Amino acid sequence: MKKILITGGAGFIGSHVVRRFVNTYPNYQIVNLDKLTYAGNLENLRDVEQSPNYKFVKGDIVDAEFINNLFTNENFDAVIHLAAESHVDRSIANPIEFVMTNVVGTVNLLNAARNSWKGAYNTKRFYHVSTDEVYGTLGEGTEMFTEQTAYDPHSPYSASKASSDHFVRAYHDTYGMDCVISNCSNNYGSFHFPEKLIPLSINNIKNNKPIPIYGKGENIRDWLWVEDHARAIDVIFHKAKTGSTYNIGGHNEWTNIDLIRTLCKVMDKKLGRPEGTSAQLITFVTDRAGHDLRYAIDATKLKNDLGWEPSLQFEEGLEKTVDWYLANEEWLNNVTSGNYQHYYEDQYQNR
Numbered sequence: 001m002k003k004i005l006i007t008g009g010a011g012f013i014g015s016h017v018v019r020r021f022v023n024t025y026p027n028y029q030i031v032n033l034d035k036l037t038y039a040g041n042l043e044n045l046r047d048v049e050q051s052p053n054y055k056f057v058k059g060d061i062v063d064a065e066f067i068n069n070l071f072t073n074e075n076f077d078a079v080i081h082l083a084a085e086s087h088v089d090r091s092i093a094n095p096i097e098f099v100m101t102n103v104v105g106t107v108n109l110l111n112a113a114r115n116s117w118k119g120a121y122n123t124k125r126f127y128h129v130s131t132d133e134v135y136g137t138l139g140e141g142t143e144m145f146t147e148q149t150a151y152d153p154h155s156p157y158s159a160s161k162a163s164s165d166h167f168v169r170a171y172h173d174t175y176g177m178d179c180v181i182s183n184c185s186n187n188y189g190s191f192h193f194p195e196k197l198i199p200l201s202i203n204n205i206k207n208n209k210p211i212p213i214y215g216k217g218e219n220i221r222d223w224l225w226v227e228d229h230a231r232a233i234d235v236i237f238h239k240a241k242t243g244s245t246y247n248i249g250g251h252n253e254w255t256n257i258d259l260i261r262t263l264c265k266v267m268d269k270k271l272g273r274p275e276g277t278s279a280q281l282i283t284f285v286t287d288r289a290g291h292d293l294r295y296a297i298d299a300t301k302l303k304n305d306l307g308w309e310p311s312l313q314f315e316e317g318l319e320k321t322v323d324w325y326l327a328n329e330e331w332l333n334n335v336t337s338g339n340y341q342h343y344y345e346d347q348y349q350n351r
């Protein structure tokens, strides 16, 4: 039985990774460590919470003493680290929170792993899940981020993730820890917190509220279905060479405005509204400060080395995502009103 710590497992991507590992590997004990901030809630994992190989621990990676004790008591065999403050707009308003969670939190985990794993830390894997935003921005055209692209972060969020990537590499290079990193493009799918472009727009369209598009909507993002990301993490965790980095992306670039127009059509169809109704909600608003123009990921190394490719066409994935949000109205209402804290208390505090 292998015991794996997954941090941030109650968040959007984290919950998909936890679900995949709990269901695919009954011989692994999965420990999900999450602070349950506004963006993480255990409702995302209801379907696996009773599994015998799953355990939840509430805690903050910034609390070094707590993290050290957890590693001493649990004796993990590996870490998949996803816990992070992730929203660029929030990082612009409050950068220090991003430094604390993303940088200090990551270093606390690295230290705890290094100290508790002692002589074995070169055989126990520390996997850091990161973002393509560390590479900065591309112009319109064909150039893409590869694993060799120099880091050039622009937002406090991406600067904090770049810094944590550097620390992970430093612990590999300096102490010989078995570290791997992946840098992924924009994800979409179920359980995505409705502050991000796609779920925010679905929610607003549903409620006949304006869809805020920053600037002229010309910024380009590469979109990947979250379950394909979880599968990539699985493959990299098991097969990547120590010290390696992999880019993960969908080869699926959209300007924000084209994406939202497509989403509006899907929503009109699903809600039985005349075509063109939702698009009337599009509202151009002040641009994000320092807004990166384009992210595009070259994921050929991952395909060539480890055989991973995206499984889903974007149009199909978008429709699936819309269906999920329309079928999970209660989830949407509860996350937007912060109701899930009660669920945590009922489930765990009173046990």
Ligand SMILES: Cc1cn([C@H]2C[C@H](O)[C@@H](COP(=O)(O)OP(=O)(O)O[C@H]3O[C@H](CO)[C@@H](O)[C@H](O)[C@H]3O)O2)c(=O)[nH]c1=O
Binding pocket: 086, 087, 088, 089, 130, 131, 132, 133, 184, 185, 186, 187, 195, 196, 197, 198, 200, 212, 213, 214, 215, 217, 219, 220, 221, 256, 288, 295
């Ligand atoms: C929330 C919001 C966003 N946007 C724009 C900004 C971006 O160009 C694009 C997507 O914005 P967001 O959904 O906030 O995602 P983005 O800033 O690209 O960052 C996401 O993708 C990154 C990977 O590229 C992750 O590392 C981040 O954690 C994740 O938040 O849509 C709007 O035009 N209006 C909005 O209301």
